[in-house]
Amino acid sequence: MTPNDDKISNIQLCVLVFNIVLGIGILTLPASLTKAAENDGWILCIISGLLCILSIYFMCYVGNKYAEYGLVGTLKKLFGGFVGTALAIPIILYYIFFCSVEVRLFAETAKLYLLPNTSLEIIILPLIILAVLLSRTGIESIARFFESITPFIFFLIFVLITVTIPKSDYSNIRPFLGTPLTKLIKGISVSIFSYAGFEILLLIFPYLRTPKKAFKFSSAGLIIIIVFYVFADIQCLAKFGVKETESFIYPTISLIRASQVPGGFIERLEGLLLALWVTSVFTTLVGLLFSLSVVLSDVLKHKKPKHIVSMFIPIIYIVALWGDSVAELFELSDKLMNTLGLYSIGILPLLMFLFSLFRKRDVKKSEG
Amino acid sequence: MSLWNKGRFKSPKPLVDYKIESRTDISEEINNNITKIKETFKGSDDVVFREFVVGGLDGRRMFLSYIDGMSDKALLDDFVLMPLMLISREVKPDYEEIKDNLANIAKNSALTVTDFKEVEKMEDVYLAVLSGETALFIDGYSKAIIIATRLWPARNTSEPSAETVIRGPRDGFVETLRFNTALIRRRIRDTKFKVKQLQVGQRSKTDVAIMYIDDIADKRVVEEVEKRIKKIDIDAVIDSGYIQQLIEERQFTPFPQVQTTERPDVVAGAIYEGRVGILVDNSPFALIVPVTLNAFLQSSEDYYSRSSITTFVRFLRLISGAIAIIAPGTYIGLISFNPGVIPSKLLFSISASREGVPFPAYIEAFVMELTIEFLREAGVRLPRPIGSTIGIVGGLVIGQAAVQAGIVSPIMVIVVAVTAISSFAIPNYEVAAGFRLIRFFLMILASIYGLYGVMLGIIATLIHLVNIKSFGVPYMAPLAPFEIEDIKDSAFVRLSWKYMKKRPKHLDPQDEIRQRSGNNDTK
Numbered sequence: 015m016t017p018n019d020d021k022i023s024n025i026q027l028c029v030l031v032f033n034i035v036l037g038i039g040i041l042t043l044p045a046s047l048t049k050a051a052e053n054d055g056w057i058l059c060i061i062s063g064l065l066c067i068l069s070i071y072f073m074c075y076v077g078n079k080y081a082e083y084g085l086v087g088t089l090k091k092l093f094g095g096f097v098g099t100a101l102a103i104p105i106i107l108y109y110i111f112f113c114s115v116e117v118r119l120f121a122e123t124a125k126l127y128l129l130p131n132t133s134l135e136i137i138i139l140p141l142i143i144l145a146v147l148l149s150r151t152g153i154e155s156i157a158r159f160f161e162s163i164t165p166f167i168f169f170l171i172f173v174l175i176t177v178t179i180p181k182s183d184y185s186n187i188r189p190f191l192g193t194p195l196t197k198l199i200k201g202i203s204v205s206i207f208s209y210a211g212f213e214i215l216l217l218i219f220p221y222l223r224t225p226k227k228a229f230k231f232s233s234a235g236l237i238i239i240i241v242f243y244v245f246a247d248i249q250c251l252a253k254f255g256v257k258e259t260e261s262f263i264y265p266t267i268s269l270i271r272a273s274q275v276p277g278g279f280i281e282r283l284e285g286l287l288l289a290l291w292v293t294s295v296f297t298t299l300v301g302l303l304f305s306l307s308v309v310l311s312d313v314l315k316h317k318k319p320k321h322i323v324s325m326f327i328p329i330i331y332i333v334a335l336w337g338d339s340v341a342e343l344f345e346l347s348d349k350l351m352n353t354l355g356l357y358s359i360g361i362l363p364l365l366m367f368l369f370s371l372f373r374k375r376d377v378k379k380s381e382g
Numbered sequence: 383m384s385l386w387n388k389g390r391f392k393s394p395k396p397l398v399d400y401k402i403e404s405r406t407d408i409s410e411e412i413n414n415n416i417t418k419i420k421e422t423f424k425g426s427d428d429v430v431f432r433e434f435v436v437g438g439l440d441g442r443r444m445f446l447s448y449i450d451g452m453s454d455k456a457l458l459d460d461f462v463l464m465p466l467m468l469i470s471r472e473v474k475p476d477y478e479e480i481k482d483n484l485a486n487i488a489k490n491s492a493l494t495v496t497d498f499k500e501v502e503k504m505e506d507v508y509l510a511v512l513s514g515e516t517a518l519f520i521d522g523y524s525k526a527i528i529i530a531t532r533l534w535p536a537r538n539t540s541e542p543s544a545e546t547v548i549r550g551p552r553d554g555f556v557e558t559l560r561f562n563t564a565l566i567r568r569r570i571r572d573t574k575f576k577v578k579q580l581q582v583g584q585r586s587k588t589d590v591a592i593m594y595i596d597d598i599a600d601k602r603v604v605e606e607v608e609k610r611i612k613k614i615d616i617d618a619v620i621d622s623g624y625i626q627q628l629i630e631e632r633q634f635t636p637f638p639q640v641q642t643t644e645r646p647d648v649v650a651g652a653i654y655e656g657r658v659g660i661l662v663d664n665s666p667f668a669l670i671v672p673v674t675l676n677a678f679l680q681s682s683e684d685y686y687s688r689s690s691i692t693t694f695v696r697f698l699r700l701i702s703g704a705i706a707i708i709a710p711g712t713y714i715g716l717i718s719f720n721p722g723v724i725p726s727k728l729l730f731s732i733s734a735s736r737e738g739v740p741f742p743a744y745i746e747a748f749v750m751e752l753t754i755e756f757l758r759e760a761g762v763r764l765p766r767p768i769g770s771t772i773g774i775v776g777g778l779v780i781g782q783a784a785v786q787a788g789i790v791s792p793i794m795v796i797v798v799a800v801t802a803i804s805s806f807a808i809p810n811y812e813v814a815a816g817f818r819l820i821r822f823f824l825m826i827l828a829s830i831y832g833l834y835g836v837m838l839g840i841i842a843t844l845i846h847l848v849n850i851k852s853f854g855v856p857y858m859a860p861l862a863p864f865e866i867e868d869i870k871d872s873a874f875v876r877l878s879w880k881y882m883k884k885r886p887k888h889l890d891p892q893d894e895i896r897q898r899s900g901n902n903d904t905k
Contacts, residue, residue, distance in 0.1 A: 023863060025863075025864050026863065026864070029864075124834055128719065128720060128832060128833060128834050129719060129831065129832060129834060132831070137831075137834070140831070140838050141838070144838060144841055144842055144845065147842075147845055148845045151845070151848075151849050155845075155848045155849050157862070157863070158848035158856055158858055158862035158863060159844060159845060159848045159862070160862075161858075161861060161862035161863065161864050162844060162847070162848060162858050162861050162862040163844065165861070279725060280723055280724075280725065281722060281723055281724055281725040281726060281729070282722045282723050283723075285720050285722055285723045285833070286720075286723050286833065289715075289720075289832075289833035289834055289836070289837050290837065292834060292837040292838070292841070293837065293840075293841060296841055
């Protein structure tokens with residue numbers, strides 16, 4: 015009998031971070047990486063991944079210190095009541111837009127490869143409803159869902175790897191570090207947001223059984239993704255070369271399309287894999303929705319996040335249908351990430367970390 | 383009924399008040415007792431009343447009552463009436479000497495039966511008689527002696543037809559609770575093994591036995607089982623299915639949260655793992671709680687045959703389970719929405735064979751799936767000789783004829799057949815039935831959304847599954863929550879007994895160790 019305390023274990027945290035971060039981003043990532051740093055995209059990937067782990071460290075440090083307060087509670091503790099609440103508002107906006115962009119991007123790809131005759135509205139709706147249904151059931155069920163889906167995701171990744179490796183030309187990756195340093199640093203801002211999603215660590219601490227080990231396990235989850243991203247990027251370069259990779263909208267799908275299933279019992283693997291990739295997008299969506307509901311319920315001082323999450327069905331649905339084309343969507347998501355994303359992944363954790371350091375001194379002084 | 387319930391939600395008063403409020407004492411005057419018991423059983427002609435005298439014609443009056451057909455008459459004749467009426471007259475002490483102490487003498491030195499007890503209330507007497515015991519009243523004694531004489535026509539233990547194994551014991555449960563507990567006891571010679579008996583059903587008074595090992599089973603589960611069974615307020619319990627549905631958390635799910643089995647070895651194995659077994663009188667199906675989806679994909683045979691073979695078989699089962707759920711939905715999705723995934727050569731032959739078919743893929747799939755469901759249902763209910771005929775008629779004639787008539791394509795017949803066979807490869811019938819429902823759900827979604835719909839359906843099913851708990855244990859354990867120790871014996875692996883040194887952790891047993899000192903020396 016597992017304790018019914020609405021808390022999750024360490025492995026569940028690892029799986030949670032892994033599944034939330036892994037989502038629609040992988041489909042477009044190699045293109046944007048190559049645009050930013052040509053054949054050094056994968057180095058960019060590693061650097062930004064390490065930066066994300068640093069951010070995770072900040073979040074865990076603050077989270078451990080104020081484990082029972084939650085995000086809004088911690089903000090209030092650190093910055094005072096009013097400012098603390100105000101600092102949480104951008105996060106809410108960020109989550110709403112992130113959800114919508116994620117849903118829309120997936121729906122666009124699904125329309126392109128799977129359901130050409132079905133309208134976007136119809137594709138989006140069941141995905142949002144299912145995600146809300148799962149987010150309503152609480153962190154325990156969410157974690158269990160993620161755990162049961164993880165072997166399946168690993169299986170997909172395994173298929174992806176085995177299928178794409180043959181007939182690739184790894185000389186495309188050379189020369190290493192050919193890109194100028196300034197370009198690399200600029201590129202970081204592109205690649206770092208492919209890891210967006212681990213911000214759940216800002217607010218997950220009240221739900222952890224052993225918050226002490228959170229850093230270890232969540233960064234483990236992220237490291238798996240770094241490896242996977244690096245692999246995807248290198249594979250795209252090896253298959254297509256720099257010029258071609260740049261020109262694709264969905265290089266990862268093209269990569270699968272260019273590969274053949276041994277024995278040829280499946281003709282177009284990308285259709286099948288994209289259908290299976292729903293699960294991964296779905297887990298991201300659920301994670302975001304859950305985070306959203308927790309933060310908003312804290313801001314509104316409502317006790318039950320599950321009441322709040324249902325009212326986001328129409329909001330996310332409408333926001334997701336905002337733009338007209340994929341290009342517009344990318345523009346929107348770039349804007350979103352460069353402002354709200356930077357705030358919640360970088361600025362806020364850093365601020366919280368610094369302030370909590372000061373607080374520590376305060377506490378010591380008052381004790382002394 | 384509390385004060386607060388007096389308002390709108392007042393439950394209707396039962397026509398007959400089941401609760402025995404006034405319990406009557408047994409009186410010393412035997413005539414009172416005789417009238418009472420005869421009055422109570424008036425109209426029941428199978429109840430036997432026998433009055434006799436001990437110690438000569440002017441001796442003490444005695445009276446016994448039992449139900450014809452439920453009691454052992456030979457035992458009554460030879461070991462109750464014989465010693466009391468005949469032998470007691472031939473040996474000392476004389477009746478005159480012991481007149482006043484007759485009841486004790488009768489109990490201690492005349493009744494040559496092993497099992498009897500005394501009761502003080504008439505209601506207990508009625509219940510005992512109804513259960514097949516014999517009640518003996520002695521004049522001048524304010525208690526009744528209940529002699530255990532239960533004996534009724536019972537089926538011999540035989541191999542369960544729904545759970546056959548190639549390797550493993552062949553005995554199965556029968557309809558008599560006592561035989562069934564004995565079958566379990568034979569496998570668990572442990573003083574810590576407890577059989578707690580309760581009675582459920584206001585009218586049927588069915589015996590329900592809760593079985594567990596005291597220092598293994600999770601105390602909270604045992605308590606919860608007992609609490610839930612005690613809470614049942616129903617007139618009668620005909621089969622363990624009643625109890626099963628009344629103690630389950632969720633009623634509207636196709637997935638059972640209680641395992642049923644006819645095999646004593648399965649129950650014993652489960653009890654050793656730390657689960658709780660429930661036996662219900664008159665039912666050959668034992669219940670096991672808590673249960674996980676994992677356990678439903680296992681068969682008792684798995685533990686008797688070699689681990690590598692079992693691992694392979696379990697893998698097969700996992701695949702067959704997946705096929706049973708998704709195959710027709712995937713067919714619909716592929717044919718109607720994403721034919722591009724199918725290799726072109728195969729696609730050509732499929733579309734060639736589908737050329738004459740006037741219906742879209744989903745109609746075709748629904749027609750064939752429903753047909754096979756009809757066949758299955760018909761085959762179950764029919765007597766065995768006709769059942770096989772139905773199989774031939776259904777399989778050959780309908781399948782072949784439907785294809786030739788151009789109603790369905792041959793590929794659809796293959797899909798349906800593979801699905802049906804796969805669903806029979808799942809060891810547990812109830813879970814296979816649940817999978818069938820999910821299959822139809824996925825088919826509907828696939829007709830709307832294609833492959834995307836199949837995935838949505840799987841996600842929805844999984845959301846449901848992770849929310850189910852069986853007596854506090856998550857249904858998807860040990861996969862979710864993940865328990866590395868328990869993966870050794872899970873839906874896709876079974877390691878050799880040598881490596882399964884611990885009991886399943888997700889059941890939270892009090893004593894986790896199965897094998898204390900290593901069996902590694904024999905390596």
